[in-house]
Amino acid sequence: MSIFIDRSTRLVVQGITGRDGSFHTRQMIEYGTQVVAGVTPGKGGQMFEGRVPVFNTVADAVRETGADTSVIYVPPAGAAGAIYEAADAGIKLIVCITEGVPVMDMTRVMPYVRSRGARLLGPNCPGLITPGECKVGIIPGNICAPGRVGLVSRSGTLTYEVVNQLTKHGIGQSTCVGIGGDPIIGTNFIDCLRAFQADAKTDAIVMMGEIGGTDEQNAAAFVKASVTKPVVGFIAGQTAPKGRRMGHAGAIISGSSGTAEEKMQAFEAAGIAVMKRPVDVVALLRARLK
Amino acid sequence: MNLHEYQARELLKAAGIPMADGDVASTPEEAEAIARRLGGTVVVKAQVHAGGRGKAGGVKLAKDAAEARAHASRILGMQIKGLTVEKVLVVPAAEIASESYVGLIMDRETQRPVFMVSAAGGVDIEEVAAKTPEKITRLPVDPVYGLLPHQALALAFTLYQDFAQVKTAAKIMQQLWTVFTTNGASLAEINPLVTTPDGAVQALDAKVVIDDNELDRRPDLAALRDESAEEPSEVAARRANLTFIKLDGNVGCVVNGAGLAMATMDLVKYYGGEPANFLDIGGSSNPEKVVNALRIITRDPSVKAILFNIFGGITRTDDVANGIVTATKQFEVGVPIVIRLTGTNEQEAVKILNAAGMTALNDMDEAVEKVVALAKEAA
Numbered sequence: 001m002s003i004f005i006d007r008s009t010r011l012v013v014q015g016i017t018g019r020d021g022s023f024h025t026r027q028m029i030e031y032g033t034q035v036v037a038g039v040t041p042g043k044g045g046q047m048f049e050g051r052v053p054v055f056n057t058v059a060d061a062v063r064e065t066g067a068d069t070s071v072i073y074v075p076p077a078g079a080a081g082a083i084y085e086a087a088d089a090g091i092k093l094i095v096c097i098t099e100g101v102p103v104m105d106m107t108r109v110m111p112y113v114r115s116r117g118a119r120l121l122g123p124n125c126p127g128l129i130t131p132g133e134c135k136v137g138i139i140p141g142n143i144c145a146p147g148r149v150g151l152v153s154r155s156g157t158l159t160y161e162v163v164n165q166l167t168k169h170g171i172g173q174s175t176c177v178g179i180g181g182d183p184i185i186g187t188n189f190i191d192c193l194r195a196f197q198a199d200a201k202t203d204a205i206v207m208m209g210e211i212g213g214t215d216e217q218n219a220a221a222f223v224k225a226s227v228t229k230p231v232v233g234f235i236a237g238q239t240a241p242k243g244r245r246m247g248h249a250g251a252i253i254s255g256s257s258g259t260a261e262e263k264m265q266a267f268e269a270a271g272i273a274v275m276k277r278p279v280d281v282v283a284l285l286r287a288r289l290k
Numbered sequence: 291m292n293l294h295e296y297q298a299r300e301l302l303k304a305a306g307i308p309m310a311d312g313d314v315a316s317t318p319e320e321a322e323a324i325a326r327r328l329g330g331t332v333v334v335k336a337q338v339h340a341g342g343r344g345k346a347g348g349v350k351l352a353k354d355a356a357e358a359r360a361h362a363s364r365i366l367g368m369q370i371k372g373l374t375v376e377k378v379l380v381v382p383a384a385e386i387a388s389e390s391y392v393g394l395i396m397d398r399e400t401q402r403p404v405f406m407v408s409a410a411g412g413v414d415i416e417e418v419a420a421k422t423p424e425k426i427t428r429l430p431v432d433p434v435y436g437l438l439p440h441q442a443l444a445l446a447f448t449l450y451q452d453f454a455q456v457k458t459a460a461k462i463m464q465q466l467w468t469v470f471t472t473n474g475a476s477l478a479e480i481n482p483l484v485t486t487p488d489g490a491v492q493a494l495d496a497k498v499v500i501d502d503n504e505l506d507r508r509p510d511l512a513a514l515r516d517e518s519a520e521e522p523s524e525v526a527a528r529r530a531n532l533t534f535i536k537l538d539g540n541v542g543c544v545v546n547g548a549g550l551a552m553a554t555m556d557l558v559k560y561y562g563g564e565p566a567n568f569l570d571i572g573g574s575s576n577p578e579k580v581v582n583a584l585r586i587i588t589r590d591p592s593v594k595a596i597l598f599n600i601f602g603g604i605t606r607t608d609d610v611a612n613g614i615v616t617a618t619k620q621f622e623v624g625v626p627i628v629i630r631l632t633g634t635n636e637q638e639a640v641k642i643l644n645a646a647g648m649t650a651l652n653d654m655d656e657a658v659e660k661v662v663a664l665a666k667e668a669a
Contacts, residue, residue, distance in 0.1 A: 023604075076503065076506065077506065077507055100503045100506065101503060102474050102501055102503045102504045102507070103396055103474070103476060103501045103503060103504075104396075104433070104471060104474045104501065104504070106401070107396075107401060107402055107403065107433040108433050108434060110401050111432075111434065126603075138603065138604055139603070140602075140603045140633065140634065143633070153549070154549065155547060155548065155549020155550065156547050156549065156550075156573075156603070157545075157546055157547030157549060157550040157601045157603060157605075158547060158549030158550040158552075158553050159549070160550075160601045160603055160633070161550055161553070161601055161654065164601070164632070164633075181548060181549070183396060183398045183476075184396075184398060184401045208549070210549055210552060211552070213398045213399075214398070214399060215398070218399075234553075236549050236550075236552035236553045236556060237552040237555075237556070238556045238559065239537070239552075239555040239556050239558070239559045239565055240552060240555070240568070241535070241537065244535050244568075245502070246535065246548055246551070246552055246568055247533045247547075247548025247549075247551060247552075247568065247570040248548045248549070249501075249502065249503060250398065251548060251549075251552070255416040255419075255420075260556075276560065277557055277560060277655065278553055278557075278654070279654070279655055
């Protein structure tokens with residue numbers, strides 16, 4: 001089953017003719033994702049590399065190809081607009097890779113997306129992958145392997161590090177989801193935990209958090225109340241100084257809140273096994289996946 | 291991006307928020323002239339991005355222009371929390387009957403700007419929030435509709451009984467909402483909002499933080515950046531499109547991706563070392579970025595060893611390897627480098643490094659242990 005995407009996913013790429021969009025479209029097609037359409041206003045009617053039709057609008061793409069999922073590679077200034085457009089066109093899952101979307105834009109985007117019944121993943125995220133079936137975004141396919149561990153993370157390359165560890169040690173993944181490093185994001189830890197808990201093909205969950213905000217603390221409470229599958233967690237930023245933004249717009253300790261310590265304590269209190277190092281993920285999972 | 295108080299004041303004034311007249315000075319002479327123009331007792335305030343300015347001696351009362359000049363000459367050039375004071379703000383000393391707090395922050399949980407209002411103003415609001423949260427009224431505002439008139443009034447009624455003051459405060463909240471939303475702020479606060487003995491309501495101090503993601507489309511705000519108030523290595527890094535934060539340790543770190551960069555710092559600490567910096571070279575890292583990163587890190591004399599931790603996804607590890615080789619040809623790195631790389635084009639990367647007499651590790655833990663040991667040896 002997996003969560004959010006699978007082999008039946010029909011993907012439209014917003015910004016398909018751009019530098020990042022075209023590069024990653026090739027990678028997604030190579031992985032086996034059904035890329036059914038691309039959108040670049042003004043380039044409707046063209047074919048991307050002779051195989052993917054390009055449309056002027058997402059609505060055209062949906063009407064002509066039945067796309068149900070979109071991925072956005074447009075620059076920050078146009079990213080909010082691209083999300084509105086996808087939601088309006090009836091896209092159910094909108095994945096925004098773009099980094100640098102103004103947070104004020106996101107405060108208006110979120111209620112709009114919800115009112116259209118869509119799910120947004122990101123912005124500033126690496127996307128998601130259901131190994132062996134479908135990848136939407138930029139997670140390298142070659143480090144993943146099909147299996148029964150669900151992974152959710154606020155980071156990109158740190159996710160790759162952990163996925164790589166899992167695959168190297170023969171632990172495959174059901175779906176890996178990068179929820180993004182921004183302060184306001186469309187899909188949070190709890191959304192993914194709920195989906196993994198309900199997914200018959202997921203046996204255990206890995207959660208990669210970081211400093212800033214309270215999403216991990218809320219997720220820990222949710223795990224305690226509603227997740228019966230084993231959960232292993234990590235928090236990046238134990239050595240981060242207070243008040244500094246650590247690369248991700250959302251990775252900042254404000255006052256005394258949002259520290260790694262606070263989050264690790266919340267994990268432990270909820271029965272989540274805490275990794276001290278990324279490499280610990282293997283041993284902790286094995287002990288819980290007998 | 292943090293704004294200085296004098297810059298934040300300009301944004302508040304432009305929105306119509308009542309504030310005492312005042313001006314910013316870079317020299318004692320300018321401070322004296324401003325104090326003379328204002329007349330009466332003034333306050334001379336250091337303009338640095340640091341809390342606790344008063345305790346550090348950066349805020350002084352002056353009864354006349356000559357004293358303002360004397361204070362300014364002491365405060366200008368003073369170091370507060372490692373930052374040099376380049377400017378002082380000179381404002382009239384207000385007589386204060388009451389002090390309140392009015393702030394707007396971008397709240398992650400409600401995904402909305404949230405008003406925070408408290409009659410306990412003039413003190414650190416974090417402290418009020420921690421010790422007496424009941425003294426703070428919070429109101430998430432729907433950005434589509436903005437702060438509605440009845441909401442502004444309800445907030446103002448938590449501060450004042452006098453209806454004239456309530457109406458003024460409600461208007462100030464509307465104006466602060468405008469400051470926040472039109473400038474893409476992540477924080478806008480007035481602390482304190484005061485009443486004077488004659489009943490007037492005005493803002494005495496202002497703080498505004500702009501969302502960094504806003505700066506590309508707002509060159510007017512980007513121009514307010516004061517690079518003299520920042521760590522020089524961080525300025526150099528930003529110009530090279532690198533995210534860099536200087537820390538106190540001796541293990542320099544060059545990593546791709548913010549999460550992995552944090553995890554790498556944590557692992558340095560785990561193995562008994564101290565990271566000298568946070569550095570994210572970003573996704574598509576061309577060799578030039580790596581050269582710049584090494585240049586910035588090697589300028590820090592406390593760095594005793596450097597770790598590269600690269601997980602190639604979009605980042606091509608051969609690009610990084612080329613960058614390292616180029617850098618070592620261009621300048622003397624002077625400290626040992628430990629390179630860990632894996633992922634995209636890893637084999638090419640290893641070849642490039644080997645040809646230049648360098649080696650690469652594949653395992654993150656092994657690399658971190660090694661760099662920590664090397665830094666300890668050199669220390």
